[in-house]
Amino acid sequence: MRLRDLRRTSGFRVACLFFATFGGASLALYGFLYIDTRSYGRTAAYEWVRWETKHLRSLPSRSLIERIEVSEDFAEGGRPLVLFAPDGSRRAGAKIDFPKTAPLDRPFPLTQEKDGNRLVFFSEISRLPSGDFLLVSRSARELQALQKALVETFAWGIFGTIAIGLVGSVIFGAGSLRQNAAITSAVERIMRGDLSERLPTRGVSADLAHLTRVVNDMLDQLERLMLEIKGVNENIAHDLRTPLTRVMASLERSLRSVDTVEGFRAVNEDSLGDVKEIVARFSALLRISEMEDRLRRSGFTDIDLCRILDDAVEYYGPLAVEKRITIEWKCANAPCLVEGDRSLVFEAASNLLDNAVKFTPRNGRIKVVVFYDPPGFAVEDNGCGIPDDEISAVRDRYRRGNLTRGKAGFGIGLSLVDSIARLHNVTFELASGISGCRATLQWSGPA
Missing domain, CATH: 3.30.565.10 (Histidine kinase-like ATPase, C-terminal domain)
Known part of the structure; x- marks a missing residue:
């Protein structure tokens, strides 16, 4: 089995086209799931930040400071809180500088550097009635981990799809090669003169099964016609031998012994009857040939x-x-x-x-x-x-x-x-x- 022959088979090409289509659809689905999951995670995080901001704004100053001081700092999945004075100096909470360019009362991503790592937070800063600023944040690490897991899963899925597609294409292509080899072998035997040979019908795909049945019916008809042609000379020689022998015997007898006009006439009449019988047989054969040629x-x-x-x-x-x-x-x-x-x-x-x-x-x-x-x-x-x-x-x-x-x-x-x-x-x-x-x-x- 050569790779060149495998690539040319219809089974291999159809399988490749099918798996390419399936792979493209899977890739589009993976991309949609990734974008939708990321959007959902960001929306949920910002909603939590907004809800937490609203809750903290309702607390008294002392309770607010106590709540900020016990908040998580930069721990994994942490939710750091910071209280800034009106001049931007930090009064309590995590060690985060005042985000001067951040919009008020609107969610924004906050980036911080710690131990050489770049940390991202979903944040919102708002002004309190006292003039202070409250920063509420939630770490994006969980969403980033989920995105990474999704990417790895999708990558393995695409790899598996490609591998299965290639293996399936090879299997289908090999099946097509086996079918073609079996049909080619049968055709070669038929071409060598074995008219009893037929194209295989078992193990043949549905698109070839009907064609092989039609071809086999045609071969049945050809075999029947060839057998008739093969035996027609024998049959003609056998059936015409007697009348031709009679004609020959009559003519020889007339040459040896007939010496009158009446005798020659009788011999000619006998010979003419035998010849008419021969002509009738040939006419019937020609009539059958005309029927089978479908000329009428x-x-x-x-x-x-x-x-x-x-x-x-x-x-x-x-x-x-x-x-x-x-x-x-x-x-x-x-x-x-x-x-x-x-x-x-x-x-x-x-x-x-x-x-x-x-x-x-x-x-x-x-x-x-x-x-x-x-x-x-x-x-x-x-x-x-x-x-x-x-x-x-x-x-x-x-x-x-x-x-x-x-x-x-x-x-x-x-x-x-x-x-x-x-x-x-x-x-x-x-x-x-x-x-x-x-x-x-x-x-x-x-x-």
């Missing part, structure tokens, strides 16, 4: 699910009649409006109906239902259904359930529906019961 969101408008489903049911009606399958479909008079691409939503509904017709046995039943709050639709059949362990995997490209191996198809239909649902931010759910399957597309709210 700009063309979204308000569409009516009832009309789209009505067209899809009408399109697959003859095929259902041929298999003696009953399609139950009825829409309310009110339109069910959502935001989306009409052709894509029709394609999703067509794929779901195509699967339902394909996997529903003869004399079976298909039910198409539209929802209004929130809007959406469902296609339900009583066919072979999807096993629970395959219900999430059938959304992948080229993935076909074990119960559908004998049926025609490429294993791309549900992948296409899933891509259309993601493009529209629609919830796509598959549920399979004891008999049949139910596919649901549901928008989050009305258009």
Whole structure:
């Protein structure tokens, strides 16, 4: 851990800023307390001097002199009293010279030198009816001791605040460095090709926790896409090997044995069917790529699910009649409006109906239902259904359930529906019961 790196961390800087702010506030508070305490002490001392002066002025001359003679002199915390003659000479009391510049009947600070020490007194001098002058004083030593204690306390407090602030800043900065190191290490492993690695979420500060969760979700999506890309060549080679082999075999056979126009035509028709199958598979792949690239969101408008489903049911009606399958479909008079691409939503509904017709046995039943709050639709059949362990995997490209191996198809239909649902931010759910399957597309709210 280098000091340069520590100083650059946001945790260290925020902690320093916080403790600097707290230290400044503490310093201002200490200054206010010092000034307020000093002012209160001076005010209390002068009030005592004024009260004592008033009390002594009310005493008879003899009692006043006796009281002055027994007063404390310059002892610590002392309260010396002095009686001066009209000419300023000292008659009784402490050995203090007459303060010629002092105001009468007003408090003032009096400074005296004793044994090389400078002593300060809160004093007031007043003229008695006899013409004498009375000086009443109170030592400022107690207040000075209190001020010194306050200064020492405040100094230790500021020192402690700075020390705690620096220690706290180092701790927060070190925590930020550990978080950054953990995140950097995870990112480096991801860059080296370990797409299963995720950014750490435990022990991460709140400001980074949300970001790491979003990044981890992004990595999940990237891993899924990379795995699909990684396996797409395999899947294409596996699924296209048979039709390409048939095309090659037909062409070779035609070169060796066919010598009539009718023979060449038959071979070409067979080869053309296989090529059309290959083109259909590539078209479906391109269609899914277009969905996942989100290039068609700009063309979204308000569409009516009832009309789209009505067209899809009408399109697959003859095929259902041929298999003696009953399609139950009825829409309310009110339109069910959502935001989306009409052709894509029709394609999703067509794929779901195509699967339902394909996997529903003869004399079976298909039910198409539209929802209004929130809007959406469902296609339900009583066919072979999807096993629970395959219900999430059938959304992948080229993935076909074990119960559908004998049926025609490429294993791309549900992948296409899933891509259309993601493009529209629609919830796509598959549920399979004891008999049949139910596919649901549901928008989050009305258009």
